[in-house]
Amino acid sequence: MAHLAYQPSMLDDLGLDNAGAGGDAAGVAPLAGQVRRHPLTRGAWVDHLPGWVHHSDAVLDALLTEVDWRAERRQMYDNEVDVPRLLRWFGPDEPLPHPTLTAARDALNAHYGAELGEHFVTAGMCLYRDGRDSVAWHGDTIGRGSYADTMVAIVSFGSPRALLLRPRAGTADGAATLRFALGHGDLIVMGGSCQRTWEHAVPKTAKPVGPRVSVQFRPVNVA
DSSP: OOOOOOOOOHHHHTTOOTTOOOSSSOEEOOOTTTOEEEEOSTTEEEEEETTOEESTHHHHHHHHHHSOOBOOEEEETTEEEEOSSEEEEEOTTSOOSSHHHHHHHHHHHHHHHHHHTSOOOEEEEEEEOSTTOOEEEEOOOTTTOSSSOOOEEEEEEESOEEEEEEEOTTOOOOOOOEEEEEOTTOEEEEEETHHHHEEEEEOOOSSOOOOEEEEEEESSOOO
């Protein structure tokens, strides 16, 4: 694919991540005692840990240069339109493009396995090339239906982008829209009823931003 310009992280250059981890190789920080849970309404919750993956420039470089990103088109009303981001889905038996991503999935399974009742097995990836790429409001209920809870863990690499969450229409929660500024190496996990009773989006931005890759670990074997 065409080269996408990204300014390397100064924290990576210094051998430090946002949580203060050192060393010179990509890796993940401990989750226990570090990740912060934000309770939402109707049994939903969001966990957030900035800088979970340290030295993430190496991971981002592999994602930008080694993944065979795919452009897709989808039906919208009477027209077929381009999906405003590039996509790639990795099944449970497919090697991930960087060993740190495998370590991240293992760490997530060790930390959330009991609460999840199963394991994260797939990795869906989205490449937001610039501020024009986005994803509309939605909940990830594919493979589970609208009555079963699931958990989605997202690790973000590259330029910061906003992830917005709001209650689904008709829930009458009275809760405000939440905004998480997901940066390089940040982790966010949406659990409980979050995919059923809330929805999330990455809006377009007019600000000049570089590429961002979202890696979404899920327990269901569906694309």
